[in-house]
Amino acid sequence: xxxAIAWLVRDKHATMRVQGDWPITVSExxxxxxxxxxxxxxxxxxxxxxxxxxxxxxIGYAVRTxxxxxxxxxxxxxxxxxxxxxxxxxxAGVAIRxxxxxxxxxxxxAGDFYFMERWNGRTWDEIAGFxxxxxxGIYAVSGASRTSEALMExxxxxxxGEDVQRVSGGMRFGWRDGALAAFVLGGCLFAFWKRKSFQNxxxxxxxxxxxxxxxxxxxxxxxxxxxxxxxxxxxxxxxPGVVLLAASAFLVPWFTRQPVYCQFICPHGNLQRWxxxxxxxxxxxxxxxxxxxxxxxxxxxxxxxxxMVSFWQLELDLAGIEPFDAYLLRSAGIATIAVALVGLAFSxxxxxxxxxxxxxTGWLLEFVRRRSGKGKFEERDGIGIxxxxxxxxxxxxxxxx
Amino acid sequence: MTKLLIRVAxxxxxxAGAFAILWSPVREKRLDDRVRGFLLEVQAGLQDxxxxxxxxxxxxxxxxxxxxxxxxxxxxxAGIVNPWSGVRYLESADEDDRLRxxxxxxxxxxxxxxxxxxSDTEHYRLDSVENQSLEE
Numbered sequence: 241x242x243x244a245i246a247w248l249v250r251d252k253h254a255t256m257r258v259q260g261d262w263p264i265t266v267s268e269x270x271x272x273x274x275x276x277x278x279x280x281x282x283x284x285x286x287x288x289x290x291x292x293x294x295x296x297x298x299i300g301y302a303v304r305t306x307x308x309x310x311x312x313x314x315x316x317x318x319x320x321x322x323x324x325x326x327x328x329x330x331x332a333g334v335a336i337r338x339x340x341x342x343x344x345x346x347x348x349x350a351g352d353f354y355f356m357e358r359w360n361g362r363t364w365d366e367i368a369g370f371x372x373x374x375x376x377g378i379y380a381v382s383g384a385s386r387t388s389e390a391l392m393e394x395x396x397x398x399x400x401g402e403d404v405q406r407v408s409g410g411m412r413f414g415w416r417d418g419a420l421a422a423f424v425l426g427g428c429l430f431a432f433w434k435r436k437s438f439q440n441x442x443x444x445x446x447x448x449x450x451x452x453x454x455x456x457x458x459x460x461x462x463x464x465x466x467x468x469x470x471x472x473x474x475x476x477x478x479x480p481g482v483v484l485l486a487a488s489a490f491l492v493p494w495f496t497r498q499p500v501y502c503q504f505i506c507p508h509g510n511l512q513r514w515x516x517x518x519x520x521x522x523x524x525x526x527x528x529x530x531x532x533x534x535x536x537x538x539x540x541x542x543x544x545x546x547x548m549v550s551f552w553q554l555e556l557d558l559a560g561i562e563p564f565d566a567y568l569l570r571s572a573g574i575a576t577i578a579v580a581l582v583g584l585a586f587s588x589x590x591x592x593x594x595x596x597x598x599x600x601t602g603w604l605l606e607f608v609r610r611r612s613g614k615g616k617f618e619e620r621d622g623i624g625i626x627x628x629x630x631x632x633x634x635x636x637x638x639x640x641x
Numbered sequence: 642m643t644k645l646l647i648r649v650a651x652x653x654x655x656x657a658g659a660f661a662i663l664w665s666p667v668r669e670k671r672l673d674d675r676v677r678g679f680l681l682e683v684q685a686g687l688q689d690x691x692x693x694x695x696x697x698x699x700x701x702x703x704x705x706x707x708x709x710x711x712x713x714x715x716x717x718x719a720g721i722v723n724p725w726s727g728v729r730y731l732e733s734a735d736e737d738d739r740l741r742x743x744x745x746x747x748x749x750x751x752x753x754x755x756x757x758x759x760s761d762t763e764h765y766r767l768d769s770v771e772n773q774s775l776e777e
Contacts, residue, residue, distance in 0.1 A: 267766075530644060534651030541659035554666035561662065641671050 241624045242608065248635040249470040249550050264289055264302055264322060264337075272324040272333030273300050285401060286364075291324070301325040301364075304337060305391075305398040312397055313475035314341040314390030315465060321391055323359070323399070331359045331367070334395065342464045343557040345384035348571045352381045355388055359395070368399040383458075383571035386479060393478070416457055417481030423453050424488045427504035432496075446510040454507030460564035461489055461501065461601050463546045467558060471550060493609035502595060502602050508563055508580070509595050509602075512587040519588055527590055532597075539603035540623045544630055546600065551634035552641055562601065563594065673764075675724035676755050680767050683708070683740070686717040687751055696748040704740025705731065725758055739764075 269276045269291055279289040279302065288303035305312075306320035319339040326332040334356055339346040349355065358378045359367065370376055373392050381388040426445050429438070453459065459482050466486070469475075476483045489501035502509055527535070542561055549556045559565040560575030563583050583594030595602055607620055633639045683704075690711060691697050698710055708730045711717040723730040726737035739756040752768040 530647045530651065533648055534655060537652050537655045538659075541655055545659050545662055548663060549666070552667070552670060554663065554670055556662070556666040641667060641674060 241628050242604065245547070245628055245631045246470040248631045249467065249547075250473075252551055252635050253471040264304055268322055268335065268337070269300075269302050269324055271335065273326065275299060287401075299327050300332060301329070303398060305394040306338075308401070309394030309397045311473060312390050312394040313468070313472050313478065314339075314387035315345055315384075315468065318472055319346065319387065319391050319394060321395060323395055325364060329363050330361050331363075333357075334359045336391070339387075341387045341390065341468065342559050342565070343555075344559055344565065344571055344573045344576075345387040348384040349381050349388045349391060352384075352388070355379070355381050364399055367396060368401070370396050383568050390478070411477040411480055413480055416459070417479070417484070419452065419457060420459060420481030420485050423449060423505055424485055424500075427500045428488070428492065430504050431492075431498045431500045442504075445504070446513065449505060449510050450507045450514075453505070454511075454567040455569065458565075458568040459485065460507060460567060461486055461605075462559065462562050462564040463542075463600055464558040464562075464565070466601070466604075467546055467550050489605055490608050493605060495610070497610050499605060499609055502605055506595075506602075507567060508583070509592070512584065512592050512594060515584055515587045516591045524589055524591065535597035538597055539600040540627070542598075542600040543603065543627055547627065547631055547634060551631070562599070564601075672724065672758075676765055679722070679724040680740075680753055680755055680765055682721060683711070683717070683753060684751075684767055686711040687753070689716040690714060691751075697744045697751045698742065699744060699748040701741070701743045704738045704742070705733075705735070707740065707742045 264279065266276055266279055269279065269289075273291055275293045276291045276299065277294040278292040278296070280292055282288055282290050282301070286301070286303065288301055290298050291300035291302055293299045302322060302324045304320055304322055306318065309320075310318045312318055319341055320337045322335045322337050324332045324334075336346060336350045355378070370378075370392075373379070373389075378392060380386075380392070426448075430442050430445060465482070469486075474483055474486075485501070485505070489505070492498060492500045504510075545561065546558060548554065549558060557573065557575070560573055561579065563576060563580030565576040566572045566580035579598075583598055586593035607624060611618075630639075687697060687707075693714070693716070698707065702710070708717060708721060712719045712721075712731065719729070719731065721730050722728065723733040723737055725739050726733040730738075739758065741754045741756065743752040743754075744750055750769045752766065754763055755765040756762065757764040
């Protein structure tokens, strides 16, 4: 069911990308070359636009990185950037035109003038030949590293005019990916190796997930990430560690019935476990049965919202409906911080309240978890069918704005 | 019975909360679509005017004046709806008149600008030189 929903999302967005047409306008170029008056289409090999002044004299050149860079995916989607060259074929400016990536990260990158202006003064051929950005003095934006890295690679891919796979040179496994793999391995060990002397160290692992996986890496599974992947593609070669984390989160519970990500790896889950210990047990209150029944509907309704945002392309940052982006302290939006704090406050009195009653990503991971009682139609199956029906209706435009 | 009522009311409340999240983005998207459709309709009327008169209207105008002119020449129907207020454009209040029209000194070009509600920032621009399409 989930695969079918993901396919519907992907198919819809592929159609929109192919049919969509977002030509560069003179006003965009005038930000960097104020004397620009007209744009003239230029054919191969550059396939861009010659910038003309009022007298019809060529004063520069402009290109957009899409659609060539559509496979260069940041945190959750590709970014279309404008690159404007002056008459000496040197970059006059770079701007983000549109992005399928997480909006808050995109805003951080666009607002980082040091990063955006590091391209200025470099020639087309110089940039096309980049294979080590740090050696060129171009560093990713802190708190939005994957988005800025995708922008960097997208520009290079576009200017090199080559296939993404060739330029990126296949899979890149960096220290972040190594750290994520170590967290996956650690989570699996704590889930399956029940030796007491080993389990005694679980508190250390739990602290490390909060500090390193959450606050340093910020690579938590979230709807914004999963939807972005469904809309474009899974960037396994650029972020193999995150893909491994996501794959383990879905596949391990499917094969083994163990919810490894939710119970062991998720920093927000672990933080809630620590919160449970903050106040005495006697202050905690059990939720009434009806309250539990009602609150269980929150994640499925959130998933319906996620589908509508994706299919209708609404201006709503999905990072804001979950607490996970709050761990990116420098770039977190108010909504995600509010969700995180409210969820943690509730977990003081109602243990693991957010995990149980608020987390759409957790609901999805629980949905794929194999259980005993094979063949029995459960409530979650009914919700899954309803979500699939909603996705079909949105895909077919039976539900439109 | 009470239990069932509590469950139904609670679930409806959760649904309302979830869909409240969508309220503003959906409203914005629908307004976007209406404004785009409206601009394309006015542009078509303007092009018909240009074919007939061999010039675009010669002076800058607010939306109401432009639409009155195009309706008078039967290039637009009087029923054209204001996307910001939902009523007929010619009957809508002045504060809902968020369309602006400009041309060059020889009236050979046009520029239609739709302004955002509650601010005078540009929402969409359609013209005969640079922004000939609203396609994204």
